[in-house]
Amino acid sequence: MLRYGLPLVVIVAVLGLLFVGLGIDTRTLPSPLVGRDAPAFEMEELRDPGRTLTEADLKGGVSLFNVFASWCYSCRAEHPYLLEMAKQGVTIYGLNYKDTRRDAERYLRSGGGDPYEWIGFDPEGRVGIEWGVYGTPETFVVDRHGVSRFKHVGPLHPRLIEEKILPLVAELEAES
């Protein structure tokens, strides 16, 4: 029994570990920001250069904080979903990451609409570093106190929106 049983157990265990290991998504990193206050920032509004935005502008209501850029192809892919959510009444703030004003404005015109309540302009990516951005698009769900409660890296997709984001937004809105 020990002669064949033990090697068998070891082989099955190793195969099991390898199988589970293959399924782990190593690209998406857990964000240390989730559950903490949104980082402090100060930046210009994209469409209204005279206006300064700070972390205080994130507070007061539940919102999505979406990092995008005109050079980012998968941002285009998720754009219709952002428009749809905005139409449903979800508050969406934008962070225009490492972009130029001209390109970003052209991107919003060509994308069929502008879902953003306000858009922070971050041409050098400094605010992006504060938020731990490493791959656009990234989307945070932020509660009314400005605490980041969920983060998704990569384009939003219908299943994620229906099963995770909208329920979470509703849940956070119900919180006092």
Next chain:
Amino acid sequence: MRSSRWNAPPVAAALAVALVLGLWSVTGPDGAAQAGRIPVGMPLEFETEEQEQQYRRLIRELRCTVCQNQALDESNAGLAADLRGQIYDMTLEGNSREEIVEFMVARYGDFVLYRPPFRADTFMLWIGPFLLLIAGGLVWAQVVRQRQAMARSRELSPEERAALERLERDE
């Protein structure tokens, strides 16, 4: 797609392709040198020798979150250039090595550390290889002991004697 509300087939198809290929944009725009960016190999000036050593050590020990298997010092990704800029600025401002590491971990998590901390959830990384070495050593010792025991016992067991007799009769 369950709800018709989200029906946007061409977009969905493009999204599916992007997801399958893992194609979300991770590098940032190419070209134009921006303030705060430090491309690989760009000559840098430091005020003191310690600052330079601290900077060089940090960019070797911190990992690029975009390219994931490169340290910051060798990565050409846009984000790596930004983070090198950040570390350079923080170093010149007089921040210590620990302060800069803390800054990075607070934003990108333990993943940025090529030298992970020793904690309850990471101790296997550190002691795992030694545990395997010990396990291998125990197996090896066991095998050696069995073989020595086999070589020592000259006396045949009753079963062995019976088997030997059977073989001899067949000859």
